[in-house]
Amino acid sequence: MRVLSGIQPTGRFHWGNYFGAIHQYIALQNNEQAFYFIADLHALTTVREPDKLREYVRDAAIDLLALGLDPAQATLFVQSDVPEVTELTWLLMTITQMHLLEKCHAYKDKKARGIAADAGLFTYPVLMAADIILYDSDLVPVGNDQIQHIEVTRDLGQRFNHLYDTEVFVLPNAHVLDQTAKVPGTDGEKMSKSYNNTIEIFLPEKQLKKKINSIKTDSLAVEDPKNPETCPVFALYKLFATPEQQEELAGRYRAGGMGYGEAKKLVLDAALEFFGPARERRARLEADSDYVQDVLRQGANTARQKGREVLDRARQASGLTRTPADGIDG
Ligand code: TYM
Numbered sequence: 001m002r003v004l005s006g007i008q009p010t011g012r013f014h015w016g017n018y019f020g021a022i023h024q025y026i027a028l029q030n031n032e033q034a035f036y037f038i039a040d041l042h043a044l045t046t047v048r049e050p051d052k053l054r055e056y057v058r059d060a061a062i063d064l065l066a067l068g069l070d071p072a073q074a075t076l077f078v079q080s081d082v083p084e085v086t087e088l089t090w091l092l093m094t095i096t097q098m099h100l101l102e103k104c105h106a107y108k109d110k111k112a113r114g115i116a117a118d119a120g121l122f123t124y125p126v127l128m129a130a131d132i133i134l135y136d137s138d139l140v141p142v143g144n145d146q147i148q149h150i151e152v153t154r155d156l157g158q159r160f161n162h163l164y165d166t167e168v169f170v171l172p173n174a175h176v177l178d179q180t181a182k183v184p185g186t187d188g189e190k191m192s193k194s195y196n197n198t199i200e201i202f203l204p205e206k207q208l209k210k211k212i213n214s215i216k217t218d219s220l221a222v223e224d225p226k227n228p229e230t231c232p233v234f235a236l237y238k239l240f241a242t243p244e245q246q247e248e249l250a251g252r253y254r255a256g257g258m259g260y261g262e263a264k265k266l267v268l269d270a271a272l273e274f275f276g277p278a279r280e281r282r283a284r285l286e287a288d289s290d291y292v293q294d295v296l297r298q299g300a301n302t303a304r305q306k307g308r309e310v311l312d313r314a315r316q317a318s319g320l321t322r323t324p325a326d327g328i329d330g
Contacts, residue, residue, distance in 0.1 A: 028175070093123060185197025
């Protein structure tokens with residue numbers, strides 16, 4: 001069973017990325033068929049500074065390794081290191097109906113906000129479908145916001161199979177964890193860079209404290225009873241706490257006599273403890289860029305081998321391959 005997922009290097013990873021996706025990557029990596037990649041081609045639709053993009057890709061690789069992605073078990077690579085994905089994107093593009101893309105949320109949201117979308121953003125879901133299909137992926141661990149894209153992937157895979165009367169593509173399923181499908185940000189909305197409400201995993205302690213202190217709360221006084229269910233501080237605490245710890249804090253909320261400052265301190269302590277070991281690993285990896293480059297190089301080789309195989313099948317099915325021995329490899 002192939003597990004595959006991608007993450008965009010558009011800045012530093014935040015708690016939404018970790019609890020919605022990265023945590024699952026690590027939990028699912030030990031079947032030796034896991035492929036995880038840094039989606040730099042997708043990031044090009046928003047990052048237009050080459051040095052920044054390089055920095056984000058490097059940071060993304062280090063972050064993933066520090067958080068527990070193990071290259072001895074899973075394959076980690078950079079999307080653009082496997083150029084086969086762009087060829088498959090074109091094959092899929094030729095069978096993609098416009099209306100399918102018109103309803104996709106990234107494009108729709110931009111359009112609704114009056115921002116001109118380019119063809120890259122509009123066709124973003126087709127590249128994502130190619131990412132998944134290129135490696136015969138069965139299971140795609142993601143947060144809620146990506147489910148629509150996995151559905152598009154299934155649609156396109158199915159349509160290609162149907163049009164060419166083959167079973168050439170595997171149809172994937174999304175893998176979403178109920179509790180963390182949509183991690184809230186500091187304002188209670190979905191945590192997202194575009195909402196400016198993120199808490200980055202590896203912020204220095206002082207900045208982390210500042211971010212956590214900025215989590216929105218109501219103006220109830222310390223002595224007032226409070227509702228844990230509607231409080232973003234509590235929602236974030238839940239990410240780190242055991243059910244017993246959650247129950248205990250919920251009890252203190254309801255009883256009154258506890259200020260939000262105290263709850264925020266609990267979130268800070270829990271986050272520092274939870275990500276402490278990863279922070280230490282990150283510092284070591286930061287100093288070993290040869291190792292990180294090596295992991296990405298080997299990852300690209302492994303991914304490319306598989307990608308080539310699936311692309312060859314697609315070329316054959318669609319009539320691009322003229323004879324079995326055709327192609328640049330002879
Ligand atoms: P991206 O880079 O926006 O996010 C990476 C992963 O983090 C999850 N996520 C969240 N989960 C829960 N709560 C949140 N607040 C939250 N914020 C982010 C996302 O659901 C995602 O799983 N299009 C993809 C990248 C991609 C991809 C792929 C994914 C490209 N090709 C192929 C899977 C398979 C994206 O923009 O994710």
